[in-house]
Amino acid sequence: MQTRLPAILRTTAFRQTLLSAALFALSSFVILAFVYAASAGMMLRRADAVVNEEVATLSERFDAGGIRAINRYILQRTVGGGADYLYLLVNPNGRSLSGNLITGLPDAQADDEGRVQFTYRRPRVLGTEDSEKDDRTARGRIIDLPSGYKLFVGVDVDEESSLVDRMFNTILAASALALALGVAGGIFISRRFVRRLDLINDVARSVRSGDLKQRAPRNHTGDELDELSENFNDMLDRVEALMHRMRQTGDSIAHDLRTPLTRMRSRLDEALREDGDLEAREQTLERAISDTDELLGIFNAILSLSRLESGESRKSIQPIDPADIAADLAELYEPVCEDEGLGFASEIERGMIVMGDRGLLSQALANILDNAVKYTPDGGAVTLRLRKNGEGRAEFSVTDTGPGIPDEDRSRVTQRFVRLDNSRTLPGSGLGLSLVQAIVDVHHGRFELGEGPGVSVDGRGPGLRASMCFPLKDEG
Structure with a gap:
């Protein structure tokens, strides 16, 4: 057995409101998605700029003193674990020469410029209760140095990445909330709309059953339903006037046709009773023909009025x-x-x-x-x-x-x-x-x-x- 939706959900007002809410939610999602993309892009560009700046510094050290200068610089920067960057210098055999926080080059696929984003596990400090999570997000560059040496320079972007993730989740939640509020608003608006339409439909049903005195209620706000009620009432006034005129017309036709018909019948009856007086009979028939012409004139006038009112002329x-x-x-x-x-x-x-x-x-x-x-x-x-x-x-x-x-x-x-x-x-x-x-x-x-x-x-x-x-x- 096929189930039908509740009446309120099948109304045009609800469908239109739901469509508007869906369009609003979609437009909000698109705008917020643009903000999300811009924010995420800004975070990545900022991280890349910081990394590129440090890579330039290391390049200067390499030009001045080679691998030893880079190794010494990294050791100086990572003493005591206070470096702001993630470093790793490996020899051609893949053995780590110096670095911090990471023990091997990232497995993630790097782009054409050597940029890579990956998850690493930050080691816990012995004797402390590190409340921070173990898995964090980092972003950096892998640079190929002469003689098979490789250098990684990166920064921790976990906080920025978490912020972007929360922003994305917020966008999804806001879009869902907008859609839910739109549905709730559609139900509320539809109920008001349907109540007013029901009143107009009740009047239409009463008029259809013969009560021409009923009129649609108005709230005098000038909105579409109020204008519909006004036009509906004007139409009912017109219909009532036409029905009244039809009744009057019927009475008038009966009154005005009765006289010539009665007169014509009397004259025809008189003509039948004329005994041999041909001239009197002819005069009576001529008067009956005149009465017939009068009746035809009335009907021709009625037909002319009907043609005029229908727009034919x-x-x-x-x-x-x-x-x-x-x-x-x-x-x-x-x-x-x-x-x-x-x-x-x-x-x-x-x-x-x-x-x-x-x-x-x-x-x-x-x-x-x-x-x-x-x-x-x-x-x-x-x-x-x-x-x-x-x-x-x-x-x-x-x-x-x-x-x-x-x-x-x-x-x-x-x-x-x-x-x-x-x-x-x-x-x-x-x-x-x-x-x-x-x-x-x-x-x-x-x-x-x-x-x-x-x-x-x-x-x-x-x-x-x-x-x-x-x-x-x-x-x-």
């Missing part, structure tokens, strides 16, 4: 002249306003280029004009303008003298299927302004509703000004 955005759109719609709606008993005026500024979809922008402006014509009473006026506003953007605006929209309702009317009480008796689906808002969002613009030119002709409101602002092409 962004593919057809290209440089266009907004003045052409304004001019075409002014020409189209001027006779419509005349038929409705309304005045119509247009003011169109040319010379601007925006990035947009001509069809979508035309549809958005037409929806605004439709609303203006629909809600402006007989004798009122509608004005269409296109200009560069104070922000340097292209601005479409439609102003009417209708009842307007109360300030507290202006943010709601751009939502799907939202219709104010005073508009329930008029034809429409409540999707016109929401479609305008979606089109403006696709074009990175801004849609605003404000008060119109003043009191409407029937005295019921200040009128309405609806504007769409879009960045010019040179703004990017």
Whole structure:
């Protein structure tokens, strides 16, 4: 049966902390190893320099008096065992002529310059308790003299060698301690990290089970988990708002579709009951077809909103002249306003280029004009303008003298299927302004509703000004 590591050891935080600790331990080991190598090298160089200095002195003695001068010098230096150096002079037969502390040449392999490092046993002094260890480390040079004589000159480096060994052991211990502390720190940090993640996961599980009121806790430190909690909560706020909107949308669809469906059914039933009156039956069927067209218009608007929100329409955005759109719609709606008993005026500024979809922008402006014509009473006026506003953007605006929209309702009317009480008796689906808002969002613009030119002709409101602002092409 395969055993699994404890959960805390399988967390990303623990693995990352352990990796950091391992890298820190490795880097510490490399740095300390460099210090060790430098220290050991310095010790060797110092010993070699001392030995070379003594070898130079002996060379001068040899040049002045030969083997006898060297032998006499060594005997003088080693009288009473107080010499700072290790000496050994041997004849061609290998017999020791003079020296101290060592009885034979070192067996260790010498390098090209005759340098050798070895372990020797220091003899105990009779009648004393020598507490020092017997085996010690020495370093020196073996020099070949004429006629087969050999000379060894060295120094005791046992203390330095022991110091270097202790330094190496300390390096290993420090690296192991750094790694152990890193593991302990990883466990500690991981526990804190995992506790905070568990709280966020608990909220996610609650939301998955249907409780949209839950929110991830924050400590307001601004760290990564706090930022994750903030974004997570913002997402939940968005989801909750969308779910609420979906429920409202469902209710609105049921309410707004029930009327035309009921009316259409009644008319079809009436057409079936017509006894031989072909003309009345045709009129009833024509009204039923009109109701069907109204339903299709609602569904087409819903599909258009879905395509806009999915980003599908962004593919057809290209440089266009907004003045052409304004001019075409002014020409189209001027006779419509005349038929409705309304005045119509247009003011169109040319010379601007925006990035947009001509069809979508035309549809958005037409929806605004439709609303203006629909809600402006007989004798009122509608004005269409296109200009560069104070922000340097292209601005479409439609102003009417209708009842307007109360300030507290202006943010709601751009939502799907939202219709104010005073508009329930008029034809429409409540999707016109929401479609305008979606089109403006696709074009990175801004849609605003404000008060119109003043009191409407029937005295019921200040009128309405609806504007769409879009960045010019040179703004990017």
